[in-house]
Amino acid sequence: MHTRISRDDKLFIAVSVTLVFIVVAATLYPFLYVFSSSISDPLAVLQNKVWLWPVGFSLAAYQKLLLYPQIGIGYMNTLFYTTVGTAVNIVLSAMMGYSLSRKTLVFRNFFIILVTFTLMFSGGLIPTFLIVKNLGLLDTRWALILPTAISAWNLLLLKTFFENIPKELEEAAIIDGCTDMQVLYRIMVPLSMPALATITLFYAVGHWNSYFNALIYLNDPQRFPIQIFLRNIVIGSQTSGAVDTTGTSVDNSIMTESLKYTMIMIVSTPIIIVYPFIQRHFVSGIMVGSVKG
Template structure:
């Protein structure tokens, strides 16, 4: 009973927003939509996808997600593998420093000044580089590398392989599950991120889709999407429907990934449950 109630509470808002975005203007204005679409219409989606600001913001979000996730995964595995080796000098002090960053941060103003002094302010790299490595993801990845069979590494060393060759030709191929986990963790984080853009970006051409959604819903700034609609009454009626359509456009891409990626998320959490 409790599980069924939880499912209903979780799904109803999503179904309602979907139905509102697909209903006719008259049905939305008269509040006839309760669960399923009334008077099917794709006008709101047509206006959203014909808006160059939305398309540009969507491209920016894809860029931040793809580039940011790729760099983050590379930096994470390059940092985690040395820390997983027992022969690394000062391994424990390094890990202590990394763990401390999980509980204590520099603060908003120092981070802003750092990004500004590095010349990253109002650039794409201000979104990608500051959150490059997550301490939690680094520990999860390190835990996975520690489970690698030592006999395989020793055999490679006997055959004359150095650490770099072992890492590229042995460790990376057998570590694809954890690499997939890291990529998914970082991709979801970058896709949903908006605060960094809110702080570090002033150029609206660099805004991700989440900032456009914020400006449209919270600040009620949807004039660009309503530009093709000339009638004042129609503009007022469709304004709310455009917001529902934007929510769906922002949510659906990452939502479609979750069913296929759920097993990797569970595996990542299980790997990170034991930290040495």
């Protein structure tokens, strides 16, 4: 038996499909435009001839950037900041989130109010800089990791997720002789993989895209993340220092636009590749962690 679809339902479906198509097109077009510009002829990019598809296929910008030694250094630094920083974020957020989820914690409400307060107010740039300086972290790799070790939003998300786990599991583990740390890493963490995967994505993307803290706290170019070089290329401050190793006669003034788009592609591609592997946990982690049942 076939269900007859009313005219109003057909209209609703048509409008919904049209809106989804517009949103998808608006989302994909900037990425497609950047990709097409990165593999187009530099002169065509400079003359704004690229709208959707590549014009005059060329990998000259990729060749120039990949042979630029600072790109490799920046990539390795960014990988370090992302992996180590995310690991620190997850460990500390899990420990503090589990602690705040226990109603037996002394001064629990005070700590929750304190964490929530930081969502609306912060100490500001100068006090934070002075703290980093007085701790001896200035111009060190840890200056990009420790000041952002815990995100208040991600912490509250994980805390709420822990609160939704049945208390009977924790009580059974304690009866079996588990300590609080053993309960956390043997019971809570395995059951919280959707939430942990979600905040791992948040933390990793934050570290990967971060550049402002590096501008403030780092002076040694050997510690700069790749985003600093992307920023310098986008504003045109580094293009004149890059050596043309492609063997072409295209000068730096023509290559500037292509280098910008190519650098964006080089920086964005790793996160785009990683995201699908975590995306399946994303919705469940957000929904379960944000609504207490």
